[in-house]
Amino acid sequence: MTTDSFSSKPLHPETLAVRAGTLRSSFNEHSEAIFLTSSFVYANSAEAAEKFAHAETGFIYSRFTNPTVSMFQDRLAALEEAEACVATSSGMSAIFAIVAAHLKAGDHIVCSRAVFGSTIQQFSNIFSRFNIETSYVDLVDLQAFENAMRPNTRMVFIESPSNPLTEIADIAGISRIAKKHDALFVVDNCFCTPVLQKPLKLGADVVTHSATKFIDGQGRVLGGAILGSKEFISKVFTLNRSAGFTLSAFNAWVLLKGLETLSLRVEKQSQNALDLAKWLEQQPAVERVLHPGLASHPQHTLAMQQQKMGGAVISFIVKGGRQNAWTVIDNTKICSITANLGDTRTTITHPATTTHGRMPPADREKAGLVEGLVRLSVGLEHVDDLINDLALGLSLIG
Numbered sequence: 001m002t003t004d005s006f007s008s009k010p011l012h013p014e015t016l017a018v019r020a021g022t023l024r025s026s027f028n029e030h031s032e033a034i035f036l037t038s039s040f041v042y043a044n045s046a047e048a049a050e051k052f053a054h055a056e057t058g059f060i061y062s063r064f065t066n067p068t069v070s071m072f073q074d075r076l077a078a079l080e081e082a083e084a085c086v087a088t089s090s091g092m093s094a095i096f097a098i099v100a101a102h103l104k105a106g107d108h109i110v111c112s113r114a115v116f117g118s119t120i121q122q123f124s125n126i127f128s129r130f131n132i133e134t135s136y137v138d139l140v141d142l143q144a145f146e147n148a149m150r151p152n153t154r155m156v157f158i159e160s161p162s163n164p165l166t167e168i169a170d171i172a173g174i175s176r177i178a179k180k181h182d183a184l185f186v187v188d189n190c191f192c193t194p195v196l197q198k199p200l201k202l203g204a205d206v207v208t209h210s211a212t213k214f215i216d217g218q219g220r221v222l223g224g225a226i227l228g229s230k231e232f233i234s235k236v237f238t239l240n241r242s243a244g245f246t247l248s249a250f251n252a253w254v255l256l257k258g259l260e261t262l263s264l265r266v267e268k269q270s271q272n273a274l275d276l277a278k279w280l281e282q283q284p285a286v287e288r289v290l291h292p293g294l295a296s297h298p299q300h301t302l303a304m305q306q307q308k309m310g311g312a313v314i315s316f317i318v319k320g321g322r323q324n325a326w327t328v329i330d331n332t333k334i335c336s337i338t339a340n341l342g343d344t345r346t347t348i349t350h351p352a353t354t355t356h357g358r359m360p361p362a363d364r365e366k367a368g369l370v371e372g373l374v375r376l377s378v379g380l381e382h383v384d385d386l387i388n389d390l391a392l393g394l395s396l397i398g
């Protein structure tokens with residue numbers, strides 16, 4: 001295999017997104033190949049022995065080394081400005097692997113309360129059985145993070161912006177607390193992607209991704225990734241060699257192609273979201289709109305320091321509760337009613353009865369996930385068409 005060599009000047013993310021990590025076989029293919037092979041062959045026993053001894057540098061067996069997967073890992077690492085990356089079969093297996101690689105029985109996790117539902121399931125219902133305890137704190141309260149730290153806290157885990165309320169964490173501030181207590185600071189960067197936010201530059205030790213969302217961006221495959229220092233990623237690599245939470249070569253290829261258009265999609269989707277959010281703010285049937293790009297957002301200033309743009313996700317509260325929220329959702333013809341996000345097609349969800357339906361109602365209300373809340377993940381449709389799509393339902397209740 002050969003790699004492209006670039007100029008010595010630092011390259012822009014747009015260039016890295018289409019060039020970084022490319023490997024070519026002896027056929028000199030221009031587009032990246034899909035290496036559908038479970039194992040690799042050697043000229044002789046000595047070469048086989050050498051490859052097995054240095055598993056991280058050669059290709060042996062696709063559970064832990066595959067050229068298409070390598071290309072995806074190296075390209076995403078270039079975009080996140082990380083030393084190294086291990087790709088995984090899903091966003092959830094990435095989070096599972098981080099915990100399994102770093103923690104042991106008796107350790108403690110501090111996690112922001114508003115993280116992805118399955119992340120809470122893992123921490124509270126799976127790792128708790130292995131005697132790893134988790135404390136949940138308010139994402140925007142630095143003092144709460146400090147107060148939750150214990151001598152055995154070995155990991156701090158957050159998501160920013162949060163889902164669905166788009167609250168913004170002070171990543172640098174939380175990083176200082178984690179460092180003081182010698183805990184690994186992990187940021188789930190799924191909502192922003194490296195196009196909008198680079199947590200490692202703000203003080204995170206590890207970034208985790210659900211590549212299923214914006215990185216694929218077209219609703220096709222599942223995938224995940226873990227990024228960080230060579231030292232940490234080497235621990236994850238060793239774990240994966242035995243645990244096998246491997247990303248398939250085919251999915252890696254789809255995601256590699258997704259990276260090529262990531263900045264175009266994420267920036268346009270964020271702009272569409274901001275335009276739509278501004279329009280929603282003017283609607284009499286809407287009580288409140290949450291988008292980090294709006295001046296009215298409680299952490300707007302912090303968001304604009306940390307992120308290039310506000311992102312594609314908007315939440316808004318319709319006056320009159322569940323019935324009216326459902327009326328808005330059910331009268332859309334363009335938006336897809338689905339809980340997925342990050343797609344080029346706009347998706348619309350009622351969190352209180354879907355993604356957060358299993359939460360006890362009192363906890364849900366307290367967390368701000370009220371019955372009138374509607375979440376949008378804005379896609380690439382023309383924003384005027386999206387406005388018209390939402391206007392019908394809003395006019396019926398206005």
Ligand SMILES: *Cc1c(COP(=O)(O)O)cnc(C)c1O
Nearest residue numbers: 090091092116190210212222223
């Ligand atoms: C979807 C999601 C995950 C889980 O990813 P999968 O690829 O579905 O396993 C984790 N974190 C966030 C923020 C997500 O939105």
